[in-house]
Amino acid sequence: MDWQALTLSLKLAAATAALLVPFGIVVARVLAWRHFPGRRVVEAALALPLVLPPTVLGYYLLSAFGMRSPLGRAFDALAGHPLAFSFAGLLAASVIFNLPFAVQPMQRAFEAIPADVRPAAACCGMSPWRIFSDIELPLAWPGVLSALVLTFAHTLGEFGVVLMVGGNIPGETRTIAIAIYDRVQAFDTDAAGAMAAVLLGLSLAAIAIAYSTTRGPARG
Amino acid sequence: MFHRIRRFAAVAAAALAWVAIGVHAADVPNVAAASDLQFALPDIAAAFMRATGREVRLSFGSSGNFRRQIAEGAPFELFLSADAGYVDALAREGRTEGNGVVYAIGRLALFVPNGSPIEPDATLRDLARALQDGRLVKLAIANPEHAPYGRAAREALMHAGLWEALAQKLALGENVSQAAQFAASGAARAGLVPASLARAPALAARGRFVVLPASLHAPLVQKMILLRGAGPTAHAFYDFLRQPAAREILARYGFEVPSAASDIR
Amino acid sequence: MAEPREIAREADGRLAVRVTQHAPIPLEATFDCAPGELLALTGPSGGGKSTLLRCIAGLERGARGRIACAGGVWLDSDRRINLRPQARSVGLVFQQYALFPHLTARGNVMAALGHWPRAKRAARAEDLLASVHLAGLESRRPAQLSGGQQQRVAMARALARDPQVLLLDEPFAAVDRVTRQKLYRELAELRRTLAMPIVLVTHDLDEAAMLADRMCILHRGRTLQIGSPHEVMTRPADALVARLVDLRNIFEGVVREGRTAQTTVVDWNGIVLEVSHATPFAPGERVSWTIPVSGVVLHRRDRPSRGEHENPVAGRVEESLTLGDDTSMGIRLDANGALLTLRVPTHVARRNGIGIGVRAGASLLADAIHLMPKGSEA
Numbered sequence: 001m002d003w004q005a006l007t008l009s010l011k012l013a014a015a016t017a018a019l020l021v022p023f024g025i026v027v028a029r030v031l032a033w034r035h036f037p038g039r040r041v042v043e044a045a046l047a048l049p050l051v052l053p054p055t056v057l058g059y060y061l062l063s064a065f066g067m068r069s070p071l072g073r074a075f076d077a078l079a080g081h082p083l084a085f086s087f088a089g090l091l092a093a094s095v096i097f098n099l100p101f102a103v104q105p106m107q108r109a110f111e112a113i114p115a116d117v118r119p120a121a122a123c124c125g126m127s128p129w130r131i132f133s134d135i136e137l138p139l140a141w142p143g144v145l146s147a148l149v150l151t152f153a154h155t156l157g158e159f160g161v162v163l164m165v166g167g168n169i170p171g172e173t174r175t176i177a178i179a180i181y182d183r184v185q186a187f188d189t190d191a192a193g194a195m196a197a198v199l200l201g202l203s204l205a206a207i208a209i210a211y212s213t214t215r216g217p218a219r220g
Numbered sequence: 221m222f223h224r225i226r227r228f229a230a231v232a233a234a235a236l237a238w239v240a241i242g243v244h245a246a247d248v249p250n251v252a253a254a255s256d257l258q259f260a261l262p263d264i265a266a267a268f269m270r271a272t273g274r275e276v277r278l279s280f281g282s283s284g285n286f287r288r289q290i291a292e293g294a295p296f297e298l299f300l301s302a303d304a305g306y307v308d309a310l311a312r313e314g315r316t317e318g319n320g321v322v323y324a325i326g327r328l329a330l331f332v333p334n335g336s337p338i339e340p341d342a343t344l345r346d347l348a349r350a351l352q353d354g355r356l357v358k359l360a361i362a363n364p365e366h367a368p369y370g371r372a373a374r375e376a377l378m379h380a381g382l383w384e385a386l387a388q389k390l391a392l393g394e395n396v397s398q399a400a401q402f403a404a405s406g407a408a409r410a411g412l413v414p415a416s417l418a419r420a421p422a423l424a425a426r427g428r429f430v431v432l433p434a435s436l437h438a439p440l441v442q443k444m445i446l447l448r449g450a451g452p453t454a455h456a457f458y459d460f461l462r463q464p465a466a467r468e469i470l471a472r473y474g475f476e477v478p479s480a481a482s483d484i485r
Numbered sequence: 486m487a488e489p490r491e492i493a494r495e496a497d498g499r500l501a502v503r504v505t506q507h508a509p510i511p512l513e514a515t516f517d518c519a520p521g522e523l524l525a526l527t528g529p530s531g532g533g534k535s536t537l538l539r540c541i542a543g544l545e546r547g548a549r550g551r552i553a554c555a556g557g558v559w560l561d562s563d564r565r566i567n568l569r570p571q572a573r574s575v576g577l578v579f580q581q582y583a584l585f586p587h588l589t590a591r592g593n594v595m596a597a598l599g600h601w602p603r604a605k606r607a608a609r610a611e612d613l614l615a616s617v618h619l620a621g622l623e624s625r626r627p628a629q630l631s632g633g634q635q636q637r638v639a640m641a642r643a644l645a646r647d648p649q650v651l652l653l654d655e656p657f658a659a660v661d662r663v664t665r666q667k668l669y670r671e672l673a674e675l676r677r678t679l680a681m682p683i684v685l686v687t688h689d690l691d692e693a694a695m696l697a698d699r700m701c702i703l704h705r706g707r708t709l710q711i712g713s714p715h716e717v718m719t720r721p722a723d724a725l726v727a728r729l730v731d732l733r734n735i736f737e738g739v740v741r742e743g744r745t746a747q748t749t750v751v752d753w754n755g756i757v758l759e760v761s762h763a764t765p766f767a768p769g770e771r772v773s774w775t776i777p778v779s780g781v782v783l784h785r786r787d788r789p790s791r792g793e794h795e796n797p798v799a800g801r802v803e804e805s806l807t808l809g810d811d812t813s814m815g816i817r818l819d820a821n822g823a824l825l826t827l828r829v830p831t832h833v834a835r836r837n838g839i840g841i842g843v844r845a846g847a848s849l850l851a852d853a854i855h856l857m858p859k860g861s862e863a
Contacts, residue, residue, distance in 0.1 A: 081295055114581070120583035139587055168279050169250050184401070
């Protein structure tokens with residue numbers, strides 16, 4: 001049981017969710033309520049990571065993060081180490097390939113709010129922030145929770161992109177999914193089996209939470 | 221309702237802070253090692269720990285893969301390749317300290333899992349017969365594109381005149397460990413894998429093997445090199461690998477080790 | 486720019502609206518509403534009634550013109566004033582009520598009490614709910630309330646804002662007739678205590694006639710006529726309004742020389758009609774005219790009357806539709822082929838043996854005929 005890998009995976013999943021949920025809320029609200037030209041294109045682009053093979057994603061991310069790209073070089077100058085093969089690189093990749101898992105449930109949840117509810121809140125004298133925190137968020141909460149849990153679980157299990165962008169650097173980019181692969185290669189089936197079981201349990205718990213919230217108590 | 225949001229925001233902030241602070245242990249270098257050292261190197265690292273009290277972090281993979289990652293800035297401090305070419309390339313690109321040193325000569329083995337109809341014949345004649353009479357469905361080797369042992373396997377098969385005939389029957393492992401996996405699990409009925417893996421307990425229990433004559437392929441001159449910015453522990457490990465204690469472990473796993481006097485720099 | 490007299494009137498709580506909009510729905514509307522008055526905005530669906538209401542509330546940001554209430558200017562395009570809904574003091578009851586599904590009735594009403602001290606909000610909410618006959622149901626969520634109850638919560642929430650104008654967007658459309666009658670009575674009761682202008686959007690002319698002090702006809706975003714329901718429905722401004730208020734008898738004619746200064750004579754394609762009041766039309770002018778079905782009196786064989794000499798016409802009954810106690814009839818006139826609609830009690834029709842194909846005569850009451858300019862019919 002590679003505790004370092006497990007901790008790293010949990011850190012990555014938590015950080016991804018923490019970054020993506022607020023960003024996702026903003027994007028989801030815009031997509032739900034502002035019908036601007038090109039909206040469908042944006043939605044399709046956000047959904048790409050769902051269908052793109054992880055290696056394709058990994059390839060493009062590596063091109064964007066590697067030492068041959070301006071972004072990669074800038075990051076190296078600032079941080080002292082390259083973006084690829086670092087936790088920061090994993091986090092960046094993780095945020096990108098989890099976009100649809102975060103945005104889509106929340107967008108559906110915001111869209112499900114009856115159309116006149118927000119104008120009614122405005123007519124009640126509620127400020128835009130109040131409308132968001134007291135009306136929109138409670139009504140969309142199952143979607144937000146779903147997004148959070150799905151992002152968390154999906155990040156825990158991601159393999160292909162992590163391997164390409166992160167390499168397999170213990171403590172830095174060796175997530176639990178990579179560690180399982182690593183242990184199998186080392187013929188250490190006991191360790192691999194233990195870690196796989198842990199991952200399975202965490203994934204099941206996440207799905208159970210996500211599915212139970214869709215029948216949540218928020219709507220009376 | 222507002223309380224729920226505040227609590228959530230607090231948790232999120234804590235998570236981010238935790239990430240930012242991170243856990244960076246002091247001077248535990250990352251070592252990139254070819255997969256044929258999968259069993260030998262952890263033993264050496266343990267001995268190093270006992271001798272000096274210092275730790276190293278090991279990553280195994282194909283040499284070609286590591287060469288690419290290091291060229292793109294992967295944070296390794298020491299690279300143990302399964303050949304000389306990749307190390308020399310990195311030295312030419314100015315990513316290293318010095319030109320490196322040969323730490324072992326590798327040997328190729330033919331491994332057959334238990335229950336396989338193939339015989340571990342060092343001349344490869346049984347392999348040829350198995351190919352003709354259909355006993356051989358798949359042969360596992362590492363990918364010659366980026367694994368030195370894969371290249372050696374290809375050379376050996378060409379030498380035996382079997383390469384063309386085997387073109388459709390090869391199961392290519394991403395590195396030698398994966399190739400050994402294919403063979404050990406029985407998915408392939410035979411595999412050309414490093415001797416160091418074949419004689420490791422984990423594999424030895426799963427089948428039989430025979431070390432192939434070195435004349436069948438170009439020598440597997442395994443070089444290691446310190447990368448630019450390597451810290452004191454990495455240097456210490458580099459030196460330790462050339463000590464008798466380390467060399468003895470390598471020899472146990474079937475590597476040929478250069479004597480102290482014949483260090484090729 | 487508003488005139489000084491206008492401003493003085495607005496200061497006492499009047500709502501004055503003048504709105505122009507191109508998209509999403511074109512509007513070109515002007516009306517006002519006095520404090521305590523209930524103005525009904527009626528017209529065909531899609532005419533912009535709800536949109537106009539939303540403009541008053543500040544929800545349509547693309548509107549231009551001037552909206553002022555109780556002395557405060559809410560919209561003034563010339564001075565670039567366009568207050569957000571939160572800054573306007575409106576109470577709006579939405580068509581589907583737009584209650585907050587996750588809050589109780591009390592919570593819904595409290596949401597509009599941001600301007601009250603926090604400690605007093607719950608009590609005030611409960612008072613408001615009691616005033617709309619929902620005492621005891623404060624802790625229920627909207628999903629646990631009937632349609633009529635939800636409407637009352639929406640009303641209480643609108644009133645909670647202590648608004649300067651109450652806007653009702655077809656609030657009775659979604660409930661059954663019995664509940665609707667109850668709600669009409671409650672609104673009438675409520676009006677006694679409310680001192681603000683009330684604007685009610687409805688497509689139901691009977692509802693408008695029943696509840697409103699004044700009625701405004703809106704057609705494709707344009708205000709066509711404003712007046713008391715009686716005025717609008719018996720003296721429509723033109724043939725279009727006449728059609729919109731569901732008048733059946735709309736015809737055309739030409740004005741002829743009058744007999745006296747108090748009468749007008751109209752040539753209705755061969756039938757000469759005498760209208761017993763002066764009208765502003767000159768002889769030779771083409772006009773449209775209308776008469777309510779109640780102004781057409783059937784000549785009864787069982788009880789002839791003197792009134793039969795007033796603008797008599799005769800023809801064959803072509804349509805006869807019995808709706809409960811009343812029968813609506815259409816007589817195809819001999820003289821000019823027009824179809825005249827009238828209504829008689831069903832027992833009268835039966836007793837007189839009047840049905841399809843039977844000949845009948847009727848009188849057009851001279852003071853019920855209303856002349857209108859012959860404009861283009863939109």
